[in-house]
Amino acid sequence: MAEKPASVLMLSLGGTIAMTTGNGAGGAVPTLTAEELIAAVPGLADTGISVEVQAFRQLPGASLGFDDLTELATLICDSTASGAVDGVVISQDTDTIEETAYLLDLLHRGSAPIVVTGAMRNPTLAGADGPANILAAICTAASRTSHGLGALVVFADEIHAAQAVRKTHSTSGATFQSPNTGPLGHVVEGMPRLLSRPPHRLTVPLKMVTRAARVGLYTATLGDDGTLLAGAADLDGLVVAGFGVGHVPQRLVEKLATLAARIPLVLTSRTGAGPVLKSTYAFPGSEGDLQQRGPIGAGFLDPYKARILLHTLLAAGADRATIVAAFAAAGGTGDAVRWPWPILDPQPEMLHA
Template sequence: MAEKPTSILMLSLGGTIAMTSGRDAGVVPTLTAEQLIAAVPGLADTGIDVHVHTFRQLPGASLEFDDLTALAALIADRTTTGGIDGVVVTQGTDTIEETAYLLDLLHTGDAPVVVTGAMRNPTIAGADGPANVLAAIRTAGSPTARGLGTLVVLADEIHAAGQVRKTHSTSGGTFRSPNTGPLGHVVEGTVRLLARPLHRMTVPMETATRVPRVGLYTVTLGDDGLLLTGAHGLDGLVVAGLGVGHVPRHLVEKLAALATRIPVVLASRTGAGPVLASTYGFPGSESDLQRRGLVGAGFLDPYKARILLWTLLAADAGPDSIAAAFAAAGGTGDPTRWPWPTPSQQPEMQHA
């Protein structure tokens, strides 16, 4: 009896990978999932059975939380009852670092979810979309990727959703994981993992009770806090602080007052390295702010911190759960204190 081929579902959301010339100047997302998969060379050689579905046709900048939660629900359905072994999501690279992390938090199954896109659209020489899709399909169909949650695959590099960042506006090698490096590579059509991600931490979708408004405030030199006046309509706020988590002393009282009403998370705007807890002691230092009620984001960058805070608030997590979740996800606390049962308990970054 012949072995059942691996079945992959490819869901397209639009983005540069799906763009063609518009009526006016510039390209717009028009290609369907069927058209994208038809342009992938060597797909038949993989032996993978690929099903396709055009879920959205939007630029990455226009995706909303509603789009992603609906996508996560579809993925859960197809991977639990639809006979699908893995999922590939194609979208615009503008928001991949955020959307992939949201999917990672919402995806509780073992089937790999792989997000990819393109930096060069199909109308120009050297378009990278077909190669990225092929690498993503190979990764989603690989048994070694099972249980790893959501991954980001571009330029034959495999990154953990919770670590990856877009680091250059135009380079084909834009996606990097500054704190950890990539998990592995696709080499000669084979998935080669060099490390495994941190403990999987997921938020069950059924716990979602509301749609919160979560802001991101980036601190700058000489900041007088005027823009913080808009934070009073938020359910939560992430502050991208200077260095290891510092702000000008003029902001301290304003942030402390906000922290009495809503969760305020302190991240570093640098994009790599952690927010500290007890090294500096001046007004506006990391220790001063956390004593006043701000929650440290650990190694999470501001964009990831905002996604995590949004997900926690959507699940109606309280202050203690939020603090425990950030300590676990940010790599500065006990991962077993995650507020919900985790799908698996993997050791913290096992290297091959």
């Protein structure tokens, strides 16, 4: 009996990959449908992969919100639960890919991979990269090699873990990098080739994410007097991007300590790579001083990923103890067994046969 061809569901959210010009707007805007995106991919028919396409949103990445992505996660859960599709591809604007991918990774407990991709050059420009990225994403989503990995970002033939990837350049086609880990692998001749696999997957039960949460992000700067923290007391949570390993100006210490006594306050590094430390420095405003006053260290999570995690935890009704345990596990500086929910094995099912 012939093996059933791999099946992929592709969901389009809009973005540069779906943008064209010439409609009088003076610049590129999202106009292409999911069907039109697929039709522009050379070599797709030769893969033998069955692709179902659906337009989910037609928005720039900057206009997507948590409600959009929670609805998207629910659709993916429903679509993959029966095993009818082998993987899911999300095409969207690159501005928020790193945040979309991590949120979907946190909310997806299925083994079918979610592969997020986009384009840095829209289809009207020379060297448009959308078709190649879509093809690589579909091939990755369809492969059994990718099963169990949760959400991935595939861009320029590199495969990145959602928790580690960042957009690092405003215009370069090689913008997506994973500073702390490097890519998981590459797409070579239409096949995903993994060089490593994460040791585990950490997820939050989607059915628990029912509350509205307002989580801010504050970046410490030279000479900062904390004036912009004035409205932070009205938030449900706050992420602070400190200098280096987690330092802030001394004059911010009392304000942050007061906030940390009222709401979950997470300390990250604004550098985008490397961990927040715990006790190397002890001067006022250092990471050691701050974490004795209530802020929660984010470990290796960058400010944007930390905000996604904190928002998800608060939306799931997590208390402070749960949040502390979750960041110790997700940040890579604590024991993963402290994660509040069951931990998933990222190995594909075929490796256990």
